[in-house]
Every structure is written in structure tokens, then in C-alpha cells.
Amino acid sequence: MTGFDAIIARDQRIEPRDRMPDAYRATMVRQIAQHAHSEIIGMQPEGRWITRAPSLRRKAILLAKVQDEAGHGLYLYAAAETLGADRADLTAKLISGAQKYSSIFNYPSLTFADVGVIGWLVDGAAICNQVPLCRTSYGPYARAMIRICKEESFHQRQGYELLMRMTRGTPEQREMVQEAVDRWWWPSLMMFGPPDAESPNTARSMAWKIKRHTNDELRQRFVDMSVPQADALGVRLPDPELRWNEERGHYDFGEVDWAEFRRVIGGEGPCNAERIAVRRSAHEEGAWVREAAEAHAAKRAGRAA
Numbered sequence: 001m002t003g004f005d006a007i008i009a010r011d012q013r014i015e016p017r018d019r020m021p022d023a024y025r026a027t028m029v030r031q032i033a034q035h036a037h038s039e040i041i042g043m044q045p046e047g048r049w050i051t052r053a054p055s056l057r058r059k060a061i062l063l064a065k066v067q068d069e070a071g072h073g074l075y076l077y078a079a080a081e082t083l084g085a086d087r088a089d090l091t092a093k094l095i096s097g098a099q100k101y102s103s104i105f106n107y108p109s110l111t112f113a114d115v116g117v118i119g120w121l122v123d124g125a126a127i128c129n130q131v132p133l134c135r136t137s138y139g140p141y142a143r144a145m146i147r148i149c150k151e152e153s154f155h156q157r158q159g160y161e162l163l164m165r166m167t168r169g170t171p172e173q174r175e176m177v178q179e180a181v182d183r184w185w186w187p188s189l190m191m192f193g194p195p196d197a198e199s200p201n202t203a204r205s206m207a208w209k210i211k212r213h214t215n216d217e218l219r220q221r222f223v224d225m226s227v228p229q230a231d232a233l234g235v236r237l238p239d240p241e242l243r244w245n246e247e248r249g250h251y252d253f254g255e256v257d258w259a260e261f262r263r264v265i266g267g268e269g270p271c272n273a274e275r276i277a278v279r280r281s282a283h284e285e286g287a288w289v290r291e292a293a294e295a296h297a298a299k300r301a302g303r304a305a
């Protein structure tokens with residue numbers, strides 16, 4: 001065994017100049033681009049609360065968090081570029097709907113409690129999925145994930161801390177938190193992707209060590225992690241079938257509404273059209289910045305020559 005297969009078998013990293021099967025390259029570009037798009041679109045649901053945060057402290061935290069997400073998107077686009085992808089082309093594919101982004105960001109953030117619940121559940125699910133990606137087989141993606149995971153864990157903790165404050169506040173605040181948990185719980189479970197039996201990419205991505213765990217394994221890990229956290233907060237997870245299974249050593253949980261998941265990734269979620277419209281107009285309004293940067297670079301290159 002030589003080359004690509006040997007590197008994978010030895011659990012080493014594939015680097016940009018290594019030979020790799022075309023399908024491996026295409027899978028990596030697909031996953032990294034989808035991940036980058038998710039970070040960029042993911043700025044929207046929380047970004048709308050920056051101007052309405054209830055205190056200077058909460059505003060500063062939220063601003064830092066949303067900026068981190070922009071940074072994550074940029075590292076990830078840079079990782080995709082090492083595979084030969086073109087950033088402008090990736091952005092065009094996001095805007096045209098040719099490439100996906102995470103289903104979770106197609107739900108609205110209706111109250112300030114959503115900021116806490118997104119941090120706790122959405123970033124919590126993201127960490128569960130992303131910590132194993134620090135050991136993914138493509139070097140630039142694995143290295144980007146190390147820093148991203150450190151920042152995500154700060155995001156998760158700021159969300160949980162906000163919820164701890166709110167659940168110890170007034171009855172109205174506790175109600176707001178519960179109502180937000182009721183809305184975000186099931187979409188958070190969908191973040192891990194379709195059930196293994198219906199996941200077309202998992203088997204091959206596991207063989208190539210792109211994925212280290214299957215969608216269902218990570219979903220179970222997330223449920224097991226979240227139940228005691230919900231208890232500590234004093235909130236109820238909206239699943240009547242959720243109970244500890246002594247034999248399995250895991251929590252049993254109800255069936256995710258996969259028809260809803262398919263609708264959302266098919267473009268029919270509550271906010272898909274709005275998310276893409278906002279991204280498109282930001283891209284169009286930023287055209288002059290890109291043109292100015294290019295003109296400046298050309299001038300400098302001319303001077304150096």
C-alpha cells in the first residue's frame with residue numbers, strides 16, 4: 001500500500017500537495033464549503049440581537065461571538081482553497097442554492113433567550129460534531145478545527161451562563177427560556193444529519209477518516225450530554241420519550257421529524273429565503289470593497305515591478 005491509502009491507514013494527514021482520489025477531494029470541498037457557509041449564514045440569527053442586547057456586557061459578548069463566526073467561515077474558505085476551490089465560486093454556489101449550509105440556521109431567533117439557547121444547544125451540538133473533526137484526515141481542515149473548537153466552547157459557555165442567569169430570574173424569564181428550548185431542541189438534533197441508514201456519505205467518509213463517528217453516534221452523544229445540563233438549568237426537553245436506558249447506558253429519545261429536516265434542507269424552512277436574500281445583498285453591497293482591494297493590490301504589484 002502506498003500513497004493516499006497508506007497515509008490514511010497510518011492515520012496521518014493528507015496535505016494539499018499529496019495525491020488524493022478525485023472523490024476524496026470533492027467530498028472535502030463539499031463538507032468544508034458547507035461548513036464555511038454555515039458559519040457565515042449562522043451570523044444572522046444572533047446578529048439581529050446585537051443592537052437589542054439587554055446590557056453592554058451582553059452586547060460585547062454577542063458582538064465577539066458573531067465576529068468569531070465570521071473568522072471561522074474565513075478559515076474554512078481558506079482550507080477549501082487549498083483543495084483548489086475558488087472562494088468567489090463557493091459564495092456564488094451558496095447564493096444560488098447549489099451548495100448547502102446547516103439546516104439549523106433556517107429557524108428564526110424570536111427572543112433574547114434564543115441567544116442563550118443557540119449557545120447552549122446549537123453550539124453544543126456543533127462542538128460534539130466538530131471536536132472529532134480536529135482528527136479528520138485532511139490536514140488544513142483538521143488544523144482549522146482546533147482553533148474553531150476552542151472558540152466554540154467559549155460560545156457554548158456564554159449561552160449556558162446566560163440561561164443560568166435567566167432561569168434564576170423572573171417567572172417570565174424562565175418561561176422565555178423554556179419556550180426557546182421547546183423550539184430549538186428538535187432542530188438541534190437534526191444538525192447531525194440524516195439517520196445512518198439514510199446517510200449516503202457516511203460509510204465512505206468513515207473509511208477515509210474524514211468522519212470519525214456516524215451521525216447517529218454523535219446525536220446520541222449530544223442527547224446524553226444535554227439531559228443533565230437541562231436538569232441543572234431546570235428546563236424540560238420537549239420529548240416525552242426521553243428516558244434513561246440502563247441496558248444501553250444511554251438515553252432513549254423520540255423520532256426526529258425527518259420530513260421537516262428534508263423540507264428545511266430543500267429550501268422550504270421558515271427562514272431559508274430571508275437568509276439567502278441577506279447574504280446576497282451583503283455580497284452585492286461589498287462589491288466595491290473587493291474591487292478596491294484588487295485595484296490596490298494591482299497598484300502595489302505594479303510599483304514593485
Ligand code: ACO
Nearest residue numbers: 034035038039101102103126190191192193199200201202
Ligand atoms: N443541514 C444541511 N444539510 C445537511 C445536514 C444539515 N444539518 N446534515 C446533512 N446534510 C446534507 C449533507 O451535506 C448531504 O448533502 P449533499 O450530499 O447533497 O452534499 C446530505 O445532507 C446527506 O447527509 P450525509 O450523507 O450524512 O452527509 P455528511 O456525511 O456530509 O454528514 C454532516 C453531514 C454531519 C453535517 C457533516 O457534513 C459534517 O460533519 N460537517 C461539518 C460540520 C458542519 O458543517 N457544521 C455546520 C453547522 S455548525 C456551525 O456552523 C456552528
